[in-house]
Amino acid sequence: MTQPEQHIDFTSTEKKIWGLLETVPDPEIPVLSILDLGIVRAVKVREDEVEVIITPTYSGCPAMDAISMDIRFKLIEHGYKKIKITSILSPAWTTDWMSAEGKRKLAVYGIAPPMFRSDEGLGRNIECPQCHSHNTKLLSQFGSTACKALYQCNDCKEPFDYFKCH
Amino acid sequence: MQDLKSLNDQNDFKSLERSKVSSLEGFRDAYILHLADTTLILAQRNSECCAHGPILEQDIAITNISLDLLGQSRNFYQYAATLINQSTNQPVTEDNLAYLRTEREFKNLLITELPNGDWAQTVLRQYFFSVYQHLLYEQLEKSNDEQLSGIAAKALKEINYHIRWSSEWVIRLGDGTDESNKRMKNAIQAIWEYTGEFFMPADYEKICFEKGSGPDVRLLKEKWLQRINETLQEATLTTPGNIFMQSGGKQGIHTEHLGFILAEMQSLQRTYPGAEW
Numbered sequence: 001m002t003q004p005e006q007h008i009d010f011t012s013t014e015k016k017i018w019g020l021l022e023t024v025p026d027p028e029i030p031v032l033s034i035l036d037l038g039i040v041r042a043v044k045v046r047e048d049e050v051e052v053i054i055t056p057t058y059s060g061c062p063a064m065d066a067i068s069m070d071i072r073f074k075l076i077e078h079g080y081k082k083i084k085i086t087s088i089l090s091p092a093w094t095t096d097w098m099s100a101e102g103k104r105k106l107a108v109y110g111i112a113p114p115m116f117r118s119d120e121g122l123g124r125n126i127e128c129p130q131c132h133s134h135n136t137k138l139l140s141q142f143g144s145t146a147c148k149a150l151y152q153c154n155d156c157k158e159p160f161d162y163f164k165c166h
Numbered sequence: 167m168q169d170l171k172s173l174n175d176q177n178d179f180k181s182l183e184r185s186k187v188s189s190l191e192g193f194r195d196a197y198i199l200h201l202a203d204t205t206l207i208l209a210q211r212n213s214e215c216c217a218h219g220p221i222l223e224q225d226i227a228i229t230n231i232s233l234d235l236l237g238q239s240r241n242f243y244q245y246a247a248t249l250i251n252q253s254t255n256q257p258v259t260e261d262n263l264a265y266l267r268t269e270r271e272f273k274n275l276l277i278t279e280l281p282n283g284d285w286a287q288t289v290l291r292q293y294f295f296s297v298y299q300h301l302l303y304e305q306l307e308k309s310n311d312e313q314l315s316g317i318a319a320k321a322l323k324e325i326n327y328h329i330r331w332s333s334e335w336v337i338r339l340g341d342g343t344d345e346s347n348k349r350m351k352n353a354i355q356a357i358w359e360y361t362g363e364f365f366m367p368a369d370y371e372k373i374c375f376e377k378g379s380g381p382d383v384r385l386l387k388e389k390w391l392q393r394i395n396e397t398l399q400e401a402t403l404t405t406p407g408n409i410f411m412q413s414g415g416k417q418g419i420h421t422e423h424l425g426f427i428l429a430e431m432q433s434l435q436r437t438y439p440g441a442e443w
Contacts, residue, residue, distance in 0.1 A: 059320055060237020089241065090316035092323065140223035141331050142230040150223065166323050 013045045027066040031109040038097025049082040055093045058146040095166045112162040120165045128153035196370040202242030203274035209235035234324040241317045265435035269424050276415035277360035279424040286349035293332035298364045300325045305381030333397050340401025362411020
């Protein structure tokens with residue numbers, strides 16, 4: 001689990017909340033928690049109110065409403081009453097914020113994890129999450145959800161999703 | 167004359183939401199609504215391809231682009247609603263703005279409301295628009311309005327994919343078979359006259375430019391033409407010369423096509439006001 005550096009100095013409540021958020025899965029890729037994805041930007045605790053600041057992956061990501069609701073339910077379940085979910089747009093989300101653990105879980109789940117943005121365009125092929133061959137080809141830049149592209153492995157012939165660099 | 171005027175006033179107040187929106191619209195609100203309407207209407211048009219794409223992968227692609235555009239428009243509508251709410255005690259929501267305004271209140275670019283035509287016209291329109299949108303948002307990202315800047319920065323990453331996808335199609339069809347080449351030529355002929363509006367600023371755009379919140383769209387033209395020209399050349403197609411350019415969408419003067427889109431898009435909210443999923 002990675003957390004933004006500015007939160008090294010947690011209060012104990014903040015720590016607890018980060019722990020709870022780790023158990024909130026992404027609704028479309030349930031092997032990832034919302035922390036793995038890097039969409040939780042900050043947690044603020046003021047007296048009796050908890051504010052969770054999130055950022056959308058894509059402008060039109062339909063999962064954002066579900067994620068806000070899931071966070072709220074999780075916190076209510078653990079006794080928090082005044083909860084505020086704030087969505088911010090900048091700085092814009094990037095796949096570089098995805099945790100190493102998140103990328104590992106994605107690959108095991110069958111989705112090729114995103115490269116770092118700085119590595120894109122270096123001519124490296126995407127690795128097939130099934131047989132680990134790099135002999136793969138792009139089928140479509142758009143896949144089953146806004147964040148994925150569709151690839152196929154030339155060796156094992158399996159089609160697979162690639163989590164696009166963003 | 168007096169009677170006619172009071173009759174008109176009465177008509178205006180028949181729809182509360184309408185009067186709420188139009189009377190309070192400042193220049194900044196109008197500009198944000200122009201950005202919102204443009205992306206919403208193109209999203210709505212592209213979504214007509216859902217389950218009608220030429221093959222499954224391309225059906226998914228155009229629908230994904232539609233979803234990106236819809237997300238961008240929601241960001242703009244939500245921001246416009248926040249600003250309008252700050253200046254009134256009759257609150258509006260993003261849904262009021264999208265579903266309860268009329269043709270004359272919509273400020274989308276004319277090119278976005280044109281029918282999809284065949285696949286050549288659908289992808290060519292997307293390509294023309296995406297290149298323009300990229301140039302526009304690169305400047306909008308420098309806006310002194312932090313929210314507009316944030317929305318633009320977020321959208322730019324998505325637009326990169328739209329340009330790549332649509333330019334590949336323009337080249338594939340232009341430099342394809344006789345039939346696909348002919349279709350692409352027809353598509354250029356059909357929609358070229360709607361590209362001039364990109365670069366004709368409305369009053370609200372001029373004022374937003376003066377205030378530093380939006381770019382001067384006139385300055386985008388040269389780069390746009392250059393990029394389009396490069397792609398069309400690669401597609402063995404010719405960029406048309408100077409012709410008369412249509413305009414009016416930014417001011418709410420639309421083609422007959424917009425009314426039909428709104429009738430379909432808004433029918434649910436107008437029949438069952440406040441309906442939710």
